[in-house]
Amino acid sequence: MLSRRAFSLLIVDDEEGMRLGLEKALSLEGYRVTSAATGAEARRKSRGEKFDCAFVDLRLPDLIGTDLLSDLREAGTAVVIITAFATVDTAVRAMKLGAADYLQKPFDNQDIVALADRLCFGRSGARPSGALPGEGLVAASASMQNIVGTLRKVMDSEIPLLLQGESGTGKEMLARFVHSQSARAARPFVAINCAAIPPDLLESELFGHEKGSFTGAHATVTGRFEAAGAGTIFLDEIGDMGASLQTKLLRALEERAFEPVGSTRTIPLSARIIASTNSDLAALIREKKFRLDLYYRLKGVAVTIPPLRERREDIEPLLSFFLDTYRQRYNKPGVEITREAVRFLGSYQWPGNVREMKNAVESAVLLSEQSHPLLPRDFLLEGPGDASLPELWQLEREAIVEVLKKTGYNRSVASRELGMSRKTLYNKMKRYSIK
Ligand SMILES: Nc1ncnc2c1ncn2[C@@H]1O[C@H](COP(=O)(O)OP(=O)(O)OP(=O)(O)O)[C@@H](O)[C@H]1O
Ligand SMILES: [Mg+2]
Structure with a gap:
């Protein structure tokens, strides 16, 4: 320490x-x-x-x-x-x-x-839970500020939270934020991805089981609900939970208690439940794949995180946050970004939301050369970009290079020919890394 x-x-x-x-x-x-x-x-x-x-x-x-x-x-x-x-x-x-x-x-x-x-x-990383309270959550847009405001009001209560939103919008991030800012912060935060655990194992994973309660149950195992104590249980991808487990979860929420598989022992449920999903729960309910009563139980307070393209005020703050993060992490404090890149990313659709930006910035910083400020093409994106923007700067760069070559790299003559001041030309050369 x-x-x-x-x-x-x-x-x-x-x-x-x-x-x-x-x-x-x-x-x-x-x-x-x-x-x-x-x-x-x-x-x-x-x-x-x-x-x-x-x-x-x-x-x-x-x-x-x-x-x-x-x-x-x-x-x-x-x-x-x-x-x-x-x-x-x-x-x-x-x-x-x-x-x-x-x-x-x-x-x-x-x-x-x-x-x-x-x-x-x-x-310093000395605390095992890692994430700093409040640190690292970017919420500049009005919609994100509303969400944070709502969550703060219910932070310390027991009321279950339901976080909905497209993949990569920050559902887990908000769940961890609520936990780390609440009175439960010193208790465990237990995240369970309901889609990643085979359905027949999920029940015992959540509630635990008694030795011999099913084939392969060689020892008594403590479930995640018990391990969470008075902390927070994050049920990720709740839409993928099977029907019989939905019933058992509903009962646990109603009785604030549960029994491990094959056991008569009753364990009180004292953790706060935060559920999240990127599937359309309303549609699942209509198709009878998700219980309506469980839905009502889980949505003590429901929050829908808008996709990044619908809260564009968050794009630039997130961009500078991730740039800083990866400049530090990869020890590249000098990495700069061109205005073209900022404009390009600002108009991009972000189908993969914040996660896509985080990954794109990480690889851009990691692969960058110190002498070369980041250009739109340095960001590897999942979806189609607004092609007109990178094309514009590319055309401009090509035009400048051509005129410079023609004038034997005489900046005064070249700037006159290009119809821009020498200072503008100089800045553009720097931005486009034209030597
Ligand atoms: N507002 C934000 N500020 C800073 N980082 C964010 C924000 N939102 C998301 N992130 C980061 O983006 C990544 C994706 O977020 P997260 O895992 O919370 O998304 P998710 O909604 O749970 O996605 P999925 O549905 O795919 O699981 C994470 O690394 C997270 O740290
Ligand atoms: Mg998630």
């Missing part, structure tokens, strides 16, 4: 008492702490040092726009917003600003130390 000395924190608050208090509380616990009274000072200091975590007062006098927050986030700092009024709106706003979490005034020093621990040690 790393010691707290390994992490450096930044406190940004204009109130001196608050600033000194926080500084003292955190440094007494072993953290390295720097503080700043203004957004400008914070930005200056964050250029000189990389902070693991920053606590920023939402009401800083010079915190105009979101610059400081996005700068910090880009530097890999987890940002905690401090606010006097924590409401769902504040939470959503903080999320929108890219905050990892928020803290409401007044708070105990213990709270802030616990939060710093969670963010720092979660980040």
